[in-house]
Amino acid sequence: MTRSIDILPYEPAIIPAAKYNRNICIRRKVISPGNLKQTGGASMVHKKSAYTISREDFDAVIFDLDGVVTDTASVHADAWKKMFDEFLSQYAACNNKPFQPFDIDADYRLYVDGKPRFDGVRSFLRSRGVNLPEGQPDDLPGTESIHGLGKLKNEYFLKHIGDHGAEVYDSTIDFIHSLKKQGCKTAIISSSRNCAMILDSTNLSSLFDVRVDGLDSEVLGIKGKPAPDIFLEAARQLKAKPERAVVIEDAISGVQAGKAGKFRLVVGVARTGDKESLLENGADVVVEDLSEIGVRNDIEVIHGLPSALDSIDDIANQARGKRIAVFLDYDGTLTPIVETPDKAIMAEDMREAVIKLSNNCTVGIISGRDLKDVQEKVEIDSFVYAGSHGFDIAGPEGLNIKSQAGAEFLPVLDKAEKELSEKLRSIEGVFVERKKFAIAIHYRLVTPEKAELVDEIVDKVASVYPELRKAYGKKIFELQPDIDWHKGKALLTLLKALKLDGDDVLPFYIGDDVTDEDAFWTLKGSGIGIVVWDEPYETAASYSLKNPEEVRKFLLKLIPLGGGHE
Numbered sequence: 001m002t003r004s005i006d007i008l009p010y011e012p013a014i015i016p017a018a019k020y021n022r023n024i025c026i027r028r029k030v031i032s033p034g035n036l037k038q039t040g041g042a043s044m045v046h047k048k049s050a051y052t053i054s055r056e057d058f059d060a061v062i063f064d065l066d067g068v069v070t071d072t073a074s075v076h077a078d079a080w081k082k083m084f085d086e087f088l089s090q091y092a093a094c095n096n097k098p099f100q101p102f103d104i105d106a107d108y109r110l111y112v113d114g115k116p117r118f119d120g121v122r123s124f125l126r127s128r129g130v131n132l133p134e135g136q137p138d139d140l141p142g143t144e145s146i147h148g149l150g151k152l153k154n155e156y157f158l159k160h161i162g163d164h165g166a167e168v169y170d171s172t173i174d175f176i177h178s179l180k181k182q183g184c185k186t187a188i189i190s191s192s193r194n195c196a197m198i199l200d201s202t203n204l205s206s207l208f209d210v211r212v213d214g215l216d217s218e219v220l221g222i223k224g225k226p227a228p229d230i231f232l233e234a235a236r237q238l239k240a241k242p243e244r245a246v247v248i249e250d251a252i253s254g255v256q257a258g259k260a261g262k263f264r265l266v267v268g269v270a271r272t273g274d275k276e277s278l279l280e281n282g283a284d285v286v287v288e289d290l291s292e293i294g295v296r297n298d299i300e301v302i303h304g305l306p307s308a309l310d311s312i313d314d315i316a317n318q319a320r321g322k323r324i325a326v327f328l329d330y331d332g333t334l335t336p337i338v339e340t341p342d343k344a345i346m347a348e349d350m351r352e353a354v355i356k357l358s359n360n361c362t363v364g365i366i367s368g369r370d371l372k373d374v375q376e377k378v379e380i381d382s383f384v385y386a387g388s389h390g391f392d393i394a395g396p397e398g399l400n401i402k403s404q405a406g407a408e409f410l411p412v413l414d415k416a417e418k419e420l421s422e423k424l425r426s427i428e429g430v431f432v433e434r435k436k437f438a439i440a441i442h443y444r445l446v447t448p449e450k451a452e453l454v455d456e457i458v459d460k461v462a463s464v465y466p467e468l469r470k471a472y473g474k475k476i477f478e479l480q481p482d483i484d485w486h487k488g489k490a491l492l493t494l495l496k497a498l499k500l501d502g503d504d505v506l507p508f509y510i511g512d513d514v515t516d517e518d519a520f521w522t523l524k525g526s527g528i529g530i531v532v533w534d535e536p537y538e539t540a541a542s543y544s545l546k547n548p549e550e551v552r553k554f555l556l557k558l559i560p561l562g563g564g565h566e
């Protein structure tokens, strides 16, 4: 079960716990325009383009080969027609019946397209009421059996490819390069047993992270389309969840398979027109060519963001005429990363800096730690806090701010915690930290070999609890409720609750870890994200600081920009 919540940015501010019991399946904004699954919660402004896939919403894209990547669907169709017409005319003559040729428009698309070779033979013959024996894998091409006819069709197909080669759709290749640039994983699937040969002959083999083809399907015992199995196997190998993956298909059986696999987005490719049948059979959107699908440039590869300390004049300009509000991560931002969580104590001069800043503007802490834990560590009553990566929010006394996302997951978290503790007990150095809404598995003190074992055990336990998702941090794995909630959403909730969501406020978020990226994304265009790092990586932040000491110095520089409390 995967859940997500329909909480829109800035709306509503404080969400009653009951709201989280709803099971709403649509997640963040996926693509435009409006004829597609529209979702709530995205904080990004989408550029107007025909259809846009964003890395924020998708981890992987799975491509069918024939007709999507290579112009081989028509070669297959012609080979099927040649083989079936020869057979049908003989069959008609022998049985004293009129010869009704194979129709590419109707028969190919309905009975053969996208299916494994021998399924295609069976399916079409059944539609004509013809019964042939299965035959043997070593039947000669043209033998009157399922195997014999399938092999003849393949001979015709290979002959064409041998004589003319295979054409590639350049727009698809450009699209794949754009996806890869954004960090999307890609897979190629095909019911065809010739998939590897076609990819090799067109130099496309290295373009895909994973390939699952007709030969693999036989070995793995995978059912053919319209069963979703081949797509699910590709997603499994890519380690991508179907709800965060796209299927791109040109065959009716293919879009049916994408739909049956509950993939987040099924794109139909109808190069020659018939869009309707793809839409009716499960495509969410149908295009004539993949150049109609855009890829949003979510991830800017930034090597060396400007230092926030050096850019204070620029930041002051952005804050001119506004109040500021500052939200801070704890570990790695207010304290250096240390061996164990209990040793991460905020230094006195850092405490002084944040208190001074809070005299002039709102300060909040949004931490991966348990709410109570981070409140006790920071110990400043006037702050607002969000713990468990934003799942658990509390304001200072009198402000009545309280929000908990994922309360219904507590029993599952209890069970998973128990199982993890038991399974990890024997591994030296592992520490299981239970937060109210998450379980962190620390492996900082574990040997590298054993760390792999920890990873495997966490994966195993995670696979038993599909309600939980695995997340990553600095030398930790985490299991959290698999709902559409994160530090960015907690930040929006706090801004709204504190009436800091207007244009007259410039919010800041400073953090050092992967989970802080959600908050950086959330503030893009409306606030300032600052990453704390010792070396550059891909980030949605706009400025950088090197360590908690630089954070302290920067916070002191922010004090005069505060603008006071309302």
Ligand SMILES: O=P(O)(O)OC[C@H]1O[C@H](O[C@H]2O[C@H](CO)[C@@H](O)[C@H](O)[C@H]2O)[C@H](O)[C@@H](O)[C@@H]1O
Pocket: 329, 330, 331, 332, 333, 336, 337, 338, 339, 340, 341, 342, 344, 366, 367, 368, 369, 370, 433, 435, 440, 442, 444, 473, 474, 475, 476, 513, 515
């Ligand atoms: O969001 P944060 O406030 O940065 O919290 C993230 C995690 O911080 C803690 O773990 C990290 O810091 C520890 C102490 O320096 C370090 O030993 C560990 O390796 C780091 O991952 C905390 O224990 C976790 O619960 C937080 O999720």
